Amino acid sequence: MHSTSSTIVLVLAVFGASTVEMVEALTIVVAAGVSRGWRSALEGAAAAAVVLGVLVVVVGVPLVRYIPLDALRVVVGALLLVLGLSWLRKAILRASGHKDLHDEDKIYADTVAELSETGTEGAAPGRARVHSGRDGVAFVVAFKGVFLEGTEVVLIVISLGAAQHRLGLAALAAAAALLLVAVVGLVVSRQLSEVPENAIKTAVGIMLTSFGIFWVGEGAGVNWPGSDLAIPVLVGFFIAVTVGYTAFMRTKLPAPSPEESPAT
Amino acid sequence: MTELLARGVKAFGKFWWDFLVGDTPELALATGIIVALAFLLDGDRLVGAILLPLLAAAFLLASTLRGRRRAPGR
Numbered sequence: 001m002h003s004t005s006s007t008i009v010l011v012l013a014v015f016g017a018s019t020v021e022m023v024e025a026l027t028i029v030v031a032a033g034v035s036r037g038w039r040s041a042l043e044g045a046a047a048a049a050v051v052l053g054v055l056v057v058v059v060g061v062p063l064v065r066y067i068p069l070d071a072l073r074v075v076v077g078a079l080l081l082v083l084g085l086s087w088l089r090k091a092i093l094r095a096s097g098h099k100d101l102h103d104e105d106k107i108y109a110d111t112v113a114e115l116s117e118t119g120t121e122g123a124a125p126g127r128a129r130v131h132s133g134r135d136g137v138a139f140v141v142a143f144k145g146v147f148l149e150g151t152e153v154v155l156i157v158i159s160l161g162a163a164q165h166r167l168g169l170a171a172l173a174a175a176a177a178l179l180l181v182a183v184v185g186l187v188v189s190r191q192l193s194e195v196p197e198n199a200i201k202t203a204v205g206i207m208l209t210s211f212g213i214f215w216v217g218e219g220a221g222v223n224w225p226g227s228d229l230a231i232p233v234l235v236g237f238f239i240a241v242t243v244g245y246t247a248f249m250r251t252k253l254p255a256p257s258p259e260e261s262p263a264t
Numbered sequence: 265m266t267e268l269l270a271r272g273v274k275a276f277g278k279f280w281w282d283f284l285v286g287d288t289p290e291l292a293l294a295t296g297i298i299v300a301l302a303f304l305l306d307g308d309r310l311v312g313a314i315l316l317p318l319l320a321a322a323f324l325l326a327s328t329l330r331g332r333r334r335a336p337g338r
Contacts, residue, residue, distance in 0.1 A: 017315050085291045089327050098333040220302035222312035241321045254335035
């Protein structure tokens with residue numbers, strides 16, 4: 001029987017990770033659609049989503065069926081831990097000002113500019129030629145964008161789903177996020193730069209790290225007090241760690257150089 | 265055919281290397297140490313429940329400090 005706390009954390013982690021990655025993918029798809037034509041961009045995105053779905057089934061189902069649970073949990077836990085710690089590190093550096101925030105507007109503008117330069121013969125000066133039929137460049141760019149961003153989601157879905165034997169639920173949470181981002185993206189018809197990406201990334205990093213530590217310990221025979229109830233406790237611990245580290249890292253920002261300081 | 269296979273294996277290896285190690289090898293090392301410690305602490309299981317999260321937090325701080333923005337010329 002699965003505990004409610006681990007199910008909630010599983011769904012939130014997969015949904016959050018998928019939302020962040022799909023917002024990044026949407027930026028590329030919208031850029032391809034606007035500058036090269038929507039038909040091929042949407043076909044490329046849909047093809048990548050299908051390939052990612054097939055990957056979940058082809059890799060995930062045998063893992064759940066044939067690998068011993070303890071071994072699976074150690075491997076999956078280690079994978080989630082690497083992923084979670086690196087997401088958290090990046091999120092802390094961004095929140096504390098040591099790293100620039102992810103700028104969807106800049107990525108969008110760069111992608112549109114790049115695509116507009118490709119095959120603009122016959123177009124009005126300064127404007128991309130928007131294709132009414134099929135466009136190979138739009139298809140490939142949208143496919144690559146969704147596939148590359150989605151690979152991380154697939155790994156998270158397979159890892160979390162397989163370790164808890166809840167692959168279907170994890171895939172469903174990812175699909176819900178994909179649908180939400182796609183619908184919102186279509187409605188507003190632009191990249192979602194207002195999405196608080198770093199906040200979501202921080203939350204997902206905390207959940208992945210907590211799950212990672214939990215599964216590594218569980219697989220290796222660590223006796224977690226309260227069993228699955230240790231997961232929310234670990235989440236609480238890593239929230240405190242993240243808040244503390246972010247505040248601490250703000251004190252480590254270098255002083256602005258004299259030429260950067262405003263004149264008094 | 266062999267060349268195509270070799271290229272595929274290389275790309276697969278590069279993907280995993282970038283994914284797991286990338287520019288933060290210390291986090292991959294941290295994970296290895298945490299996994300090893302989890303098995304070594306087999307005889308003292310409750311200590312593991314306290315030690316493993318603390319170790320992860322310590323490595324996270326070290327890695328975050330390594331990635332901080334530094335003053336020019338330092």
